[in-house]
Amino acid sequence: MSEPSAEEIAVAEARREPVHPQPPTPRDNGKKPRSNLTLRLFTAAILIPPLLYVIYQGGPWVLGTVLIITMIGLAEFYDMIEAKGADPLRTFGMTAAAALQVVAYLGSEYLATLLLSVVLLGVMVAQLGKARIADALASISGTFFGVFYVGWLLSHAIVLRNFDQQVAARFGADAAIGIDPRVGFFYLFFTIVVVIGGDVGAYFAGRAYGKRKLAPRISPNKTVEGALGAVAAGIFFGLGLKAFFDAQAPHLSSGFGYGFGLVLCVVLSIVGLLGDLVESLLKRDAKVKDSGGLLPGMGGVLDRIDSNLLAIPVMYYLLLASTFVSRSIPG
Structure with missing residues (x-):
């Protein structure tokens, strides 16, 4: 069936008759256009290895x-x-x-x-x-x-x-004794993995189960179900990363146990979501979809770091608080 002309559409509307568009071609099979998920994954695959190298080198x-x-x-x-x-x-x-x-x-x-x-x-x-x-x-x-x-x-x-240096500066050089200089690599890597894992969990949980809007005026696509998926995925990826390091490099991941690790995963997942909403609020006010277009499929740099902008400081201060408490407890 050929595509109706503008005149045919106008006549059909005047007669209140349905206009039948051309059926899907075999090429698209009636499916929705593909999202930019593949492009986002490709960009991430290019950026993550050098980022890990940089964090490890310090x-x-x-x-x-x-x-x-x-x-x-x-x-x-x-x-x-x-x-x-x-x-x-x-x-x-x-x-x-x-x-x-x-x-x-x-x-x-x-x-x-x-x-x-x-x-x-x-x-x-x-x-x-x-x-x-x-x-x-x-x-x-x-x-x-x-x-x-x-x-x-x-x-x-x-x-x-540089967490080991911060511990020494705040609590004295003796407080940093036994802390591996690369422990900050694990802490920063852990934060990024929890936040990215939460973002992935929110995406798929929202697409599969999302019904109740989380903040419709700020970000209409975010749902309560997606937020719960973010927390669940953040826990999964965060504790999974700790288990991996406990087996391969325990001198880096022994700074906190699984109980505190669970708390960190939950808090970082929630804070990461809030960071995303904050930037969404700013973009909505500025009436822009993305902060930029530097990263294919991802938008701008600010779009990629928005969640970590809040999560990284929270991780840092929680670790400082944990260090202070552990040093304050006798024995």
Whole structure:
């Protein structure tokens, strides 16, 4: 059956007669168009091996990689708020975000937090030098929030990778005795695996069982069933990774047991989902589908790190709290 012409459609609508479109050809077999899942998997397969290498090597490798991700992610964020009419101080914000990474690498997240306070003052002073007075509030808040959201949060990837150094700095050199210098590799890898595993679980559970909307005004495709799938998958992948390391490299994974590991998996899965929703809220407000188009099938860099932006700091502070508690208990 041939495709009806525009005139035939108009006549049929006028007569209230059904118009029969051309049936599916053998090529598409009536199936829905394929999603970009294959493209996403292909992109992930290219990115994951070098990322693992960088995390394992640590040191300047991690600093350089985090700097690159920060610059691209922050540029995408500023693109989004510019779409809303804001005029962020791009150069100042990106320089400040880069400085946060360097300070976190050379010192600690505590020093990075102090620098963040200085950045806020600097943004306000820098705004005074701009010729454009209109929308000054949006410019100041947008510039600073970008530094905080992308720069400061992501700087925790550096201190988490250098967790042994952070323990020594906070609790004394004796507290770090016996801690393998590469333990941060496992902690950062564990966080990323739980978050990505949760993302995969949410995708398939949502497609198979999703009925109840989780946050329809923010992200219409997310469901309660998908969120439960994220937690279940996060637990599966997280504890599975720990079991693998316990068998192959126990000196890296012995920092916490399976009980605390279960708690971490649940918390990181939920926090990762919240991080995804936060970025969805920002994109919906900016009326954009993706933060960028750098990664085929995945969108922008910010689209890929949104969940980890919240999960990595939470992992870091939970581990610090656990270390503090364990040292406070006598014996």
